[in-house]
Amino acid sequence: MLLTADRVVTPARVLAPGWLLSDGDRIVEVGDGTPPRTPDLELGDATVVPGFVDLHVHGGGGASFDTGTAEAAEVVVSAHLAQGTTSMAGSIVSDSPDRMGRAVRELALLVREGRLAGIHLEGPWLSPERSGAHQPGALAAPDPAAVDSLLAAGDGAVRMVTLAPELPGGIEAVRRISGAGVVAAIGHTDASYDVAREALEAGARLGTHLFNAMRPLHHREPGPVGALLDAPVDVELIADGVHLHPAVLRTVFAAKPGRCILVTDAMAAAGGPDGDYRLGPMAIEVRDGVARLADGTGSGAIAGSTLTMDAAVRFAVRTAGLPLLDVVHAASTAPARAWGLDDVGALEAGRRADLVVLDADLSVRRVMRAGAWVRR
Structure with missing residues (x-):
C-alpha cells in the first residue's frame, strides 16, 4: 500500500x-x-x-494490568491502541510477592504472543518516603532472592524494573537487574546525588517519571534529578499538565536532547470517565481527569494519570511549544531504543x-x- x-x-x-x-x-x-x-x-x-511506544502504563479502559488476567490486559491494550500506542509495557505496582509473581507470569504470556512489548516492575523496592500511590506495607528492600524470583517469573518478559537505589542492597540490585539484561530505572527514590550516581555507574539506565516521587532538585544537593540530568541516560516525562509544568518539559528537552521519553503512567481511568478506581491494592478517585489516592478530599497523592500518548503529544507540542520532530522522537523512537525494540519506533x-x-x-x-x- x-x-x-x-x-x-x-x-x-x-x-x-x-x-x-x-x-x-x-x-x-x-x-x-x-x-x-x-x-x-x-x-x-x-x-x-510512527506508532507510539509507551514504557510505563498500568491500565486503561477501566482495566488494569495488576490483575494479571489476559482479559483485563486486552482491554488495556485495546484502549491505548485506539489512541495510537502500538507497542506498550505492562506496568505492575507494588504488591505482595505472590500477587506480583502471579501477574508477571500471566502477562508474560501476552509478551510472548506479541501483544505486550514487555513487563515493567514499578516496585516493590521503592522508598517509603517517596512511595506516591504505592501501598507502604508492600514496599521492601531488594533482597537478591526476591529480585531473582520476580525476574524468573517473567522468563525474559520483564524488560524494566524501577527501584530506589538508596535502600539496603539497592546498588547490588541494580547490578543484578542490569546484569540480567533488564533496564534498571531509578524512581520513587529519596537518594542523594552521590548514591544516584553510584547507581548509574552500577548500570542504571533510566529515570522513572523524572521529578515525580523523587527527592527534589536543590542547588546544593541535586539529588537523583540532578544525577539523571547529568548523565547520558534516558528520562521519563509525563506530559499531562498535572505532573510537570510546561516550562519543566521545555527545560528537560533542552538539557537532554534525544534522551527524553514520554510516558503516560496511565491507570484504569485512562480513556474513561471520572469515578472510583483501583491501582493495585490502592483505592483511587478520579476527579476532573486527575487520579489521586482516595482520601475523601481529592487532596491525596497523584496516582498515575488518565493520559493517553496522543494527548501527551498534543500537550507537548501545542502547550509546551516543543518541536513536533522532538516530541515524536520522545513518544516513539527513544522509548523503542531504550528497550532495544529495533523493529518499531520509526518510519523507516x-x-x-x-x-x-x-x-x-x-x-x-x-x-x-x-x-x-x-x-x-
Whole structure:
C-alpha cells in the first residue's frame, strides 16, 4: 500500500509532503515529494507519525494490568491502541510477592504472543518516603532472592524494573537487574546525588517519571534529578499538565536532547470517565481527569494519570511549544531504543508498519499496527 500525506515524520526530519510504501507488515520505503506511483490512499492535510511506544502504563479502559488476567490486559491494550500506542509495557505496582509473581507470569504470556512489548516492575523496592500511590506495607528492600524470583517469573518478559537505589542492597540490585539484561530505572527514590550516581555507574539506565516521587532538585544537593540530568541516560516525562509544568518539559528537552521519553503512567481511568478506581491494592478517585489516592478530599497523592500518548503529544507540542520532530522522537523512537525494540519506533524501511495518522489538531484519525488498520 502506498499512502501520501502533507507531513510524514521520519527520525531525521518532517517530510512535507511525504509518502510511505508498506508491504504486508513491513515498511518498504519512505520518501518526500512525488510518490513513485499513484497512491492507494491520499491523506491530504494530515501528519503521519510512527506508532507510539509507551514504557510505563498500568491500565486503561477501566482495566488494569495488576490483575494479571489476559482479559483485563486486552482491554488495556485495546484502549491505548485506539489512541495510537502500538507497542506498550505492562506496568505492575507494588504488591505482595505472590500477587506480583502471579501477574508477571500471566502477562508474560501476552509478551510472548506479541501483544505486550514487555513487563515493567514499578516496585516493590521503592522508598517509603517517596512511595506516591504505592501501598507502604508492600514496599521492601531488594533482597537478591526476591529480585531473582520476580525476574524468573517473567522468563525474559520483564524488560524494566524501577527501584530506589538508596535502600539496603539497592546498588547490588541494580547490578543484578542490569546484569540480567533488564533496564534498571531509578524512581520513587529519596537518594542523594552521590548514591544516584553510584547507581548509574552500577548500570542504571533510566529515570522513572523524572521529578515525580523523587527527592527534589536543590542547588546544593541535586539529588537523583540532578544525577539523571547529568548523565547520558534516558528520562521519563509525563506530559499531562498535572505532573510537570510546561516550562519543566521545555527545560528537560533542552538539557537532554534525544534522551527524553514520554510516558503516560496511565491507570484504569485512562480513556474513561471520572469515578472510583483501583491501582493495585490502592483505592483511587478520579476527579476532573486527575487520579489521586482516595482520601475523601481529592487532596491525596497523584496516582498515575488518565493520559493517553496522543494527548501527551498534543500537550507537548501545542502547550509546551516543543518541536513536533522532538516530541515524536520522545513518544516513539527513544522509548523503542531504550528497550532495544529495533523493529518499531520509526518510519523507516524494514521496520514494522506501525503508524498513526493525526489531523491538523494532532488528534488521532487512523492507527495501523503491523500493516493492518486497527482504527480508521
